[in-house]
Amino acid sequence: MRATLLYFPGCALKDQAKNYERATLSALATLGYEVKELPRWNCCGTVYSLAQDDLMRHVGPVRNLIRAQELGETRVLTLCAMCYNTLSRSALFVQNPENLRRINAFMDDEEDYQGGVRVVHLAQLLLEEIGEEKLSQAVVKPLSGLRFGAYYGCTLLRPKEVAVDHPDRPEVLERIIAALGAEAVAFPERTECCGAYLTVTRPDIVRERVSEILLSAGRAGAQALLTSCPLCKFNLEERRPLGAPKIPVFYLGEALAWALGIEEIPEELRKSLAGVMR
């Protein structure tokens, strides 16, 4: 029997990260999931408001949780790290009964949110539900010979209430990379911020950050970076200063699709694969 899985895409997965969506959804189908897109989803809000009086900014995320509740679902999958962060933090916010009461009073046009919808990121699904064993058994084209740097960025790890792993010593992405047959190289900048939205207001700072991250990954011997954040990917590619290592950046779901034999491994990586191509 195929397990159904409700999926929240968010803006990037329908635009600059279409390849992430395509690759991941095919891979999840191969792994036995029937993925269903959340109907009438709206923007997650991108950045979580840190101010105490910004009730309005929870309306968008909570509406998405209500969409899941309407279908009788108790969890929703995100691929984008930023969507994961804002949605799961809002889900935490309304665990407080007073916050829940206020947000429900704020929204006349929706049924009341009852709480209880869990937001799950792809990395959590792969490790906690599918597991490394089943994942590696599903691999038909092991990525052996490839050395990936897992770039977590901020939103998968901070704040710790929603972290998918230890905020300073994470290993979930490395474990997934290993299950796909590749080597994960650790590099100090893997959990450090790329500058995020400062790319609009202070591109100079983001260029410096990107340079540091790429140098760090390069020194550790990473041939490519894997991420699940479309904003990190944008910055790492578009804000790379001249002279910084040209390390290609791919989405986690793309590597998954390569290993499961669903999508072709890019030419630039194929030459590093161990042995003869199967």
Next chain:
Amino acid sequence: MAGELRLSRETLEAPFVKKVEELSGQNPYACYQCGKCSAGCLFAEHMDFLPNQVLRLVQLGDEAVLWAKAPWVCAACLACAVRCPKGVDIARVMEALRQIALRRGVQPVEFKVDRPYPQIALVGAYRKVTP
């Protein structure tokens, strides 16, 4: 801000500190100035005041901190928040300062949108630097 330091009950108990406390949900007086936030801050070198100094100015009730560049350089990456030994979420204090400044109109951040950006970048930036 610089130069002579004046301490008085008026500034220490000023509505400004109360406002930052309420908006951030943090107790600025919990900070004992160890500097761990600034040591790990990736953006500190671009700030006019280090994160711990921003917090110190808030403790002293110095409203001049509203004109500081530091909160606008903070990318809310939360590295400081997960590391603070006193559990002060400094990123929330920065957000409170941005909000007070934006609501009072004291510091409009000037920038040009000079190229196409993905939605994720624009929405994020506008949510942080516009009222």
